[in-house]
Amino acid sequence: MKKVVEQHLVEFELTKEFLDRFRQALDEKQADFIRQALEDVKPEDIASLLTEFSADEGKFVLDLFSSELQAQVVNNLDPDIRRRNLSVYEPPAIAGMLNQLASDDSADILNELPVKEREEVLVLLDHELREQVTELLRYEANVAGGLMAKELIKARIDWTVVQCVDEIRKQAENVSRFYQVYVVDEQNRLLGKVALQDLIISEAKTIVADIYEADIVSVQTYQEGGEVADIMKKYDLESLPVVNMQNQLVGRITIDDIVDVITEQAEEERQLMAGISEDVEEDDSVWRNTRARLPWLVIGIFGGLVNAKFMGLFETELARVTAIAFFIPLIQATGGNVGIQSSSLIVQSLANPTFVDISLWQRLVKVFFVALLNGLFLSLLVIVANIVLFNEYELSTVVSIALFSVIVFASFIGTITPLILNRFGFNPALASGPFITTTNDLLGLTIYFFTVHLML
Amino acid sequence: MKKVVEQHLVEFELTKEFLDRFRQALDEKQADFIRQALEDVKPEDIASLLTEFSADEGKFVLDLFSSELQAQVVNNLDPDIRRRNLSVYEPPAIAGMLNQLASDDSADILNELPVKEREEVLVLLDHELREQVTELLRYEANVAGGLMAKELIKARIDWTVVQCVDEIRKQAENVSRFYQVYVVDEQNRLLGKVALQDLIISEAKTIVADIYEADIVSVQTYQEGGEVADIMKKYDLESLPVVNMQNQLVGRITIDDIVDVITEQAEEERQLMAGISEDVEEDDSVWRNTRARLPWLVIGIFGGLVNAKFMGLFETELARVTAIAFFIPLIQATGGNVGIQSSSLIVQSLANPTFVDISLWQRLVKVFFVALLNGLFLSLLVIVANIVLFNEYELSTVVSIALFSVIVFASFIGTITPLILNRFGFNPALASGPFITTTNDLLGLTIYFFTVHLML
Numbered sequence: 001m002k003k004v005v006e007q008h009l010v011e012f013e014l015t016k017e018f019l020d021r022f023r024q025a026l027d028e029k030q031a032d033f034i035r036q037a038l039e040d041v042k043p044e045d046i047a048s049l050l051t052e053f054s055a056d057e058g059k060f061v062l063d064l065f066s067s068e069l070q071a072q073v074v075n076n077l078d079p080d081i082r083r084r085n086l087s088v089y090e091p092p093a094i095a096g097m098l099n100q101l102a103s104d105d106s107a108d109i110l111n112e113l114p115v116k117e118r119e120e121v122l123v124l125l126d127h128e129l130r131e132q133v134t135e136l137l138r139y140e141a142n143v144a145g146g147l148m149a150k151e152l153i154k155a156r157i158d159w160t161v162v163q164c165v166d167e168i169r170k171q172a173e174n175v176s177r178f179y180q181v182y183v184v185d186e187q188n189r190l191l192g193k194v195a196l197q198d199l200i201i202s203e204a205k206t207i208v209a210d211i212y213e214a215d216i217v218s219v220q221t222y223q224e225g226g227e228v229a230d231i232m233k234k235y236d237l238e239s240l241p242v243v244n245m246q247n248q249l250v251g252r253i254t255i256d257d258i259v260d261v262i263t264e265q266a267e268e269e270r271q272l273m274a275g276i277s278e279d280v281e282e283d284d285s286v287w288r289n290t291r292a293r294l295p296w297l298v299i300g301i302f303g304g305l306v307n308a309k310f311m312g313l314f315e316t317e318l319a320r321v322t323a324i325a326f327f328i329p330l331i332q333a334t335g336g337n338v339g340i341q342s343s344s345l346i347v348q349s350l351a352n353p354t355f356v357d358i359s360l361w362q363r364l365v366k367v368f369f370v371a372l373l374n375g376l377f378l379s380l381l382v383i384v385a386n387i388v389l390f391n392e393y394e395l396s397t398v399v400s401i402a403l404f405s406v407i408v409f410a411s412f413i414g415t416i417t418p419l420i421l422n423r424f425g426f427n428p429a430l431a432s433g434p435f436i437t438t439t440n441d442l443l444g445l446t447i448y449f450f451t452v453h454l455m456l
Numbered sequence: 457m458k459k460v461v462e463q464h465l466v467e468f469e470l471t472k473e474f475l476d477r478f479r480q481a482l483d484e485k486q487a488d489f490i491r492q493a494l495e496d497v498k499p500e501d502i503a504s505l506l507t508e509f510s511a512d513e514g515k516f517v518l519d520l521f522s523s524e525l526q527a528q529v530v531n532n533l534d535p536d537i538r539r540r541n542l543s544v545y546e547p548p549a550i551a552g553m554l555n556q557l558a559s560d561d562s563a564d565i566l567n568e569l570p571v572k573e574r575e576e577v578l579v580l581l582d583h584e585l586r587e588q589v590t591e592l593l594r595y596e597a598n599v600a601g602g603l604m605a606k607e608l609i610k611a612r613i614d615w616t617v618v619q620c621v622d623e624i625r626k627q628a629e630n631v632s633r634f635y636q637v638y639v640v641d642e643q644n645r646l647l648g649k650v651a652l653q654d655l656i657i658s659e660a661k662t663i664v665a666d667i668y669e670a671d672i673v674s675v676q677t678y679q680e681g682g683e684v685a686d687i688m689k690k691y692d693l694e695s696l697p698v699v700n701m702q703n704q705l706v707g708r709i710t711i712d713d714i715v716d717v718i719t720e721q722a723e724e725e726r727q728l729m730a731g732i733s734e735d736v737e738e739d740d741s742v743w744r745n746t747r748a749r750l751p752w753l754v755i756g757i758f759g760g761l762v763n764a765k766f767m768g769l770f771e772t773e774l775a776r777v778t779a780i781a782f783f784i785p786l787i788q789a790t791g792g793n794v795g796i797q798s799s800s801l802i803v804q805s806l807a808n809p810t811f812v813d814i815s816l817w818q819r820l821v822k823v824f825f826v827a828l829l830n831g832l833f834l835s836l837l838v839i840v841a842n843i844v845l846f847n848e849y850e851l852s853t854v855v856s857i858a859l860f861s862v863i864v865f866a867s868f869i870g871t872i873t874p875l876i877l878n879r880f881g882f883n884p885a886l887a888s889g890p891f892i893t894t895t896n897d898l899l900g901l902t903i904y905f906f907t908v909h910l911m912l
Contacts, residue, residue, distance in 0.1 A: 040671075042671075042691065044690050044691055044692075165656055165657065168653055168656055168657060169656075169657045172653045172654075172657060175653075177635075177692075177694065178653065179633075179635060179694075196652045196653070196656070197624055197628050197631075197634065197652070198628075199656060200621055200624055200625075200652070200655060200656060201621065201624060201625045201628055215496075215498075232715075233712075233715055233716075233719070234500050235498065235500055236500075236712040238633065238635075238694050238710075238711060238712070255694060255711050255712075255715070256689075256692040256694070256711075258715075259688075259689055259711070259714075259715060259718065260689075262715065262718055262719065262722075263689070263718065265722075266718075266721075266722035266725070267804065269722070269726065270725065270726075270729070270800055270803070270804065270888075271800070273726070273729050273730075273796075273800070273888075274729075274796050274797050274799075274800030274801075274888060275793055275796065275797055276797055276800065276801070280801070281801070281804065281805060281808075282801045282802065282804065282805040282819070282822075283805070286822060286825045286826050286829065287829075289801075289822075289826045290826050290829040290830055290833075293794070293797050293826070293830055294830060294833065294834075296793060296797075297790060297793055297794065297797075297830060297834055298834070298837065300786075300789045300790055300793045301786065301790060301834055301837060301838060301841075303785075303786075303789060304783070304785050304786025304787070304789050304790065305786065305838075305841055305842075305845060307782070307785035307786060307789075308782035308783050308785070308786060308845075308846070309782075309845060311781060311782045311785075312779070312782060312846075315778055315779070318778045318781055319775070319778045322771055322774045322775045322778070323768070323771070325767060325774055325778075325781035325784070326763070326764035326765075326767045326768060327760070327764050328781070328784055328785065329759075329760050329763035329764070329767075329784065329788060329897050329901065330757065330759075330760025330761065330763060330764060331760070332785060332788070332789075333756045333759060333760050333763075333788075333890075333893065333894065333897055334753060334756055334757060334760065336792075336893065337731055337752060337753055337756045337890050337893070338749070338753065340729075340730050340731065341730050341731055341732055341749050341752075341753075343730075344726055344727070344729070344730030344732065345730075345732070345736070345737070345738045345745075346738065347726070348723065348726065348737065348738065349737060349738040349739070352737075363738070366738075366742060366745075369742045370742050370745045370746050370749070373742065373743070373746040374746055374749055374750060374753060377746075377750065378750075378753055378754070378757055381754065381757060382757060382761075385757075385761055386761075389761060389764075389765060390764070390768075432726075432729075432730060434793050437789065437792065437793070438789065441785050441789055445785065
């Protein structure tokens, strides 16, 4: 009987003190201390810990453990860190680790290696894994084929429950998490599934055909990761079989991979909205952080220069009534805010398509009415505030009229831009960032000066 | 043997034609057509379909089906739509549906009902469900206690595999998705788990103590949904036991609920970044859309008015050199862009805390260097462009110096604001929206005019 250790039950939390002590142990190569300190620590937590140390130090730590634990730790490293850490390993050692992992994880790690090394490791893999991985490497990373694992448990529709259980026994060590047995015909075509609990409570001689559910959702190898995520979310699935064009079962996607897809999508969207052009993190180098920010800033600067050039055309007007300049920030900020609000609602509704697609026309009519209401309210607010604050009737009227027009136009542009981007295959979230702000700054200025020109 | 129907295997896709035909059937109350049309359709898809119809029409459709299917459809409706649709049902009918659902789903639906109706439905629930739901209603929606379901399968550590299987048989109809059997002692304290595949392949007389894994992660009832999501993501868990302060097993959270939590967090963040102050969707009413947008727009307008008032102080300078006004958009746009870039990187790193927390000091030093590099590059760009475009040396120098200072200050404010918001318990993403833009517009203007005042 295993001993019950209470502290196993709580999540591992490393303290600064532990880290300092660990660093010292590493410096002094205290293998015993390290082995003991990490004895009950999960691979995920060892991976976080190794992030703090160099590749050579990481190797020293990992060499103290079994190749299975090594593999699990490496599998849980961030891709950047993993590439760095694996660079100090020889191909046979890497192959030894990959042999302990599921086919999809092996394929992901191989994909990160330099081409030459990838080939060297590939030939050293166990025969079965090599075949599986070779197939997976054919697919792009972000389609169902690239997300799936080859490991799964399947049963022929004419088997008995006993045969199923034998198969599970054979496969149990390869398949780390399984929730159901997939049912196929003699040509490996997917027919349905048997839930594990149904297997457990069925008589040994029951035929699979009598207990399986034909009601099963599957995806094709070429379907996009986002689409797969939507299907799994909608039907609350923890795993999803992947079939080829002949409906033959070729793999299985599990929910943990999809959680990663969803998280990455949200991050990509945030970066687009924030005008960051590379996948970058705060703790990346100063240079990388700078490089990720520069492109959109440069575009913003060019927008600003065009703004300046444009305003130059109205120099005489500005010289006559300096107060015109006072309201440029108000007009531009509101245009930017309205544009981003509009585009982000479109991005949201593109991400959660409803059953009946709204036509462009319906969208625009609605956006127009929302803009009308917002515009009326804000223009009224500005005219009252301006009269109180500046005691200026004529300019206040001009500012209000311009503001109203800017709100309507910015709503329109904020609505149409993500739809156009989406149509041409770009991520529509691009339209909720500096792109729309830069456009709307110019738009706002044009409308404002046009109004000034006409009315003042 | 069940008949194999090929079309079960693919995802259901409704066409506009089907919708029109369905609408006609509903108008003419063609019960047979509706029953037949929806025969093999999944509850999730029926729920999407009903979104297009009124509550009464929805009730007409649902009344054609078993209360189990009714319950599943209602469970898959959007909360807004569900509230509307359930308003045409009497408490006994609602209780009849909830009796078919898991405790967590029942509690969620009850939480959406008006207080009086909630009490009426609660007393009509089956005894066991009523007890479970009453317990769940004690917790806030977004903590582990509010996310968990009471249904789970547990075994005492001294049971045999046969006893476990008997328990599974008893519970199988209540527990819709289970992945492991939780192992507890005689006081119901969580000790570990047995994976289903281990149960399947073990001998009948094996004692649970010999096959269970003591290595199990659990959460306390009071832990935040975001924290629960992080734990499940980190350890790739499909379900997570919830314990009380005495480490007694009180419930279980499954990954599908956490996927919803993750999706909602991403949506909330997008709305904060876009300056939308209510949970609103494009297809909500014009009025609701307007209301959700107004608050931040009004704040932006006030920011704009303060900008105008501030600029008024420099009216003589502006009258003397009108060209000063030309560069206001450039300065403000860059300040806004830099601020949002900085804050969004902090938001990202707050969302994925690394093992060793970076100190505020380290953060600021790094941000300062990134700002320095960006600032130098952009100022140089502007000075060269200005000399080429405007042939103005003095003003160009002033603009460049102001731009450089704005970039440094905006980086600082963009970094510090989300950290402060986070410290005081607000969502730091708030700092990546109009909040930071409004602040930085003013900041930019102040720095610019201060520089102008000193140098021109």
